[in-house]
Amino acid sequence: MQSHRKIVTSSPENSETPLENQAGWVTPNRLFFVRNHFEPPAVGEAATWACTLEGLVARPTTWPWAQLAAMPQHTVFATVECAGNGRSFLQERAAGVQWGAGAIGHAEWTGVRLRDLLEPAGLLSAAREIVFEGADRGEEDGIAMSFTRSLPVAKALHPDTIIALRMNGEWLEPNHGAPMRLFVPGWYGVASVKWLRTMRVIDHAYQGFFQTVKYAVNRPGPEGKRAEPIGAGVVKSELLQPTEGAELGLGTHHFAGLAWGGEERVARVDVSTDGGRTWLAAHLQGTPQPYSWCQWETRWTVSAPGDYVIMVRAFTETGQAQPFDYDPDNLGYIINTVRGRRVSVSAGRPTRVTFADAPAWSDFMETYAEENARRPLDLELALTSGDGI
Ligand SMILES: Nc1nc2c(c(=O)[nH]1)N[C@H]1C(S)=C(S)[C@@H](COP(=O)(O)O)O[C@H]1N2
C-alpha cells in the first residue's frame, strides 16, 4: 500500500511525512508535509491567476500565470522545514502544532527567478523589504488576516529565490500553493508564501503577524532582547534507522539518516552510541549541497547486550553545530537540539535492522543510488564554483 502524509490537524490540514517512509533523497509530492494556517483558497484554473507587484517600483506590473510559465525557468533542489518541526519533543510544551519529526521535505522546485521580475520593474532606491501576500484568509488570535510575510531585498534578488510553479516536475498541488508560491531556498518554510497574489515593495521592516507575533524568536539587541523574524534554516539531522525503541541483536547494524544546514552545506555528521560520550563520523552520500539535505550512513558493531542511546550531531561548512540544549528564546521554533534515541540490544535477535513496513537496507541503498544518479548537474556546479569534489 502507498503511504501518505500523517495528519496532525485536519482542518486546516497540517500533516507530516512519516520519516520511515522517507527512503530517498527527494520527498514524493504525495508525502510532502503540509502547513496551512487557513483553509486553502479557491483557486480555479491556473490560467485565471495573476500576481501583482506594487509599491516602491518604477513600473508596477501584473503577471498572469501563463506569462510566468512561458518565461525562462530556474530549478533548485531544496529542503523545506517548518520552523516548528519537532515541537512535540520539547520538554516544556510550547503552543502551536505538535509536530513530530516530519514537518520537513526535500524537493525540486521550478519557476521564475524573482529578480527577473523585480529588475525590469525597477526597484526604487528606498526599497528595503518586499511583502508577499497569499490568497488564503482566516483568523488568528481573533483577528482577520491573510497570510503575509516579508523578505529583505537582498534575499529577494538572490538568483535562487523563485516564484515556483512546479514541485518535483509537476504543477504545484493546491496544498502546496497552486498555481504559484514564493520559494526561498535555505529559509524556514514560513518564508515561502503559497497562493501568491501580491508583492509590495516597502521602505521599512514589515511588522506582520507571521513575523512578529508568530514565527519570531527573541534575540539580543542594543536595548535587551527583541523579537526577530525567523529566517534562514539552521543545522540539523535525523536518524531514520534504527527507530526509537528498536530491538537489535548482537553484531553489525546499519544506521542511516539525513542532515541539513539551511543555506549552508553539511560538512560532517557525528554519531554516538553511548549517549554522547564518544562520537564517530558517519559517511556522507554524494557531495553535500547548499539548501539540500544529505543522506548519511554508518555501521555499528555491538558485542554487549544492553540499552543504548544513539545520538546524531551535524555540522556545517562554517562550523555551525547542533546544540545539546534547547534555547528557550527560540519560543517553540528552531528545534535542532541533539535528540537521543533509545535502542535495546540482546542476543538471539537478527543482526540487521529490518522493519515490517520500511524497505530493507538493500532497497534503501538502491534508492540512494538512483537518486544520486540524478545529480551530475549539482556536481558540475560544485566544480565551477571552485569547491572541487
Ligand atoms: N499562503 C500561505 N503560505 C504559507 C503558509 C500558509 O499557511 N499560507 N504556511 C507557511 C509555512 S509555516 C510553511 S512551513 C510552508 C509549508 O509549505 P508546504 O505546506 O508546501 O509544505 O508554507 C508557508 N507558506
Ligand SMILES: [Mo]
Ligand atoms: Mo512553518
